[in-house]
Amino acid sequence: MNRNYIFLTLLMLVLAAGTVFLTMDDEPNQVDPEILLQEIIQPTRYVSTDQVAKMIIQGDPSLMLIDVRSEDDFQGYSLPRSVNIPLDSLLTADNLSYLGIPGTKVVFVSDDDIRADQMWVLTKRLGYKGTYVMRGGLNCWMQTIIEPEQPSDDASYADMETYSFRKGAQIYFTGAEEETSDGAKVEVQVQKREKTNVALGGC
């Protein structure tokens, strides 16, 4: 035969040898760091406690609450319809199956927003879409939904609207009796935290 075939064979062998130098990559598919960084700097992933409360009350079927706190904390208190995926056990196939379902909005919840945000970054690196962070977390939930603060009399209309929604949500979530607006009955508002912008105060 002729040289060319031998030459071609050798060439193929050399190229095949090149694959030896490829590194093994056991990691699941991941988003390019540059794209991830661009997503990270967008604040669109934050949802407020009011929005979450509204979705729960309306029974929004696309809402999926994922609590990233530890199992003990989760047993102690959790939002209705939430599932528990502690941050350190994210990477099990069982837990990952909650993510990336088309048409669902996954909202991460933690004590405040840092752990939830960390979870968000990690799932984003894995390429999951439709994930959000509840801004302020459960601490903010307590302050805004469970014990909403009454805005001052001269508060804006929007503040009053928010407050009345929160009072309704409070009844929904705690079963607390609605205060009768009786003149004689003066409800003592426990003001633990001073905030300037009461109802809309950001957590």
Next chain:
Amino acid sequence: MHIHELNPWRTLIALSAFVVLLVVGFLTMQKPLMAYQLTMDESIKELTESELYFYPWDLEAVIAKETDTIILFDIRDRFVFGQGHIPGAENLSANDLTKEENIARLEELKEKGFTVVLYGEDELQGNGPLMLFRQVGFSNVKLLLGGYNYYFQHKDDLYSTVDDDGYLKGFARFDYADMAAPKEGALNSGAEKKEVQVQRREKTNVAAGGC
């Protein structure tokens, strides 16, 4: 009879051109700006390390220029930076973080042994960039706890923040279960305390599919 058997030289030329093309392709392959240095597992583990963070009272030394290995980067946008920032901080607004020259700058600082402290409006703003930079191998990047807001409230007496926990995150500030329990005189509070509804890991994959 094949064409190369008629003209072996031609085949050889074509083959050489092919090889040259491959080599050139490999050599000019664009190196990505950043690549993950930590696996997912390592990234999760790293989140529990305290060396990720820089405490507000440590700023005192930086502002007084007692250390020369720490550089502050303000990731808020230029306008807000102009209205006020921590003395000595440089502006590297979040929108510019992906720029090649800024990544190069971070690499240079890492080689020279500088510690880079990022800060945003609050801890949350800096959390994402911190995690990303850590994951792509900038082990010298830290995040200022509390962010600029906390610094601004306490800038006259940063040392006293040692005893404050106002900037700390990641723990419950209230007894949730107690707070959310039905109040006295609740409509539906029976004799027994209402159980907080705990729904555990119910698969909802089903919801995505049809009937």
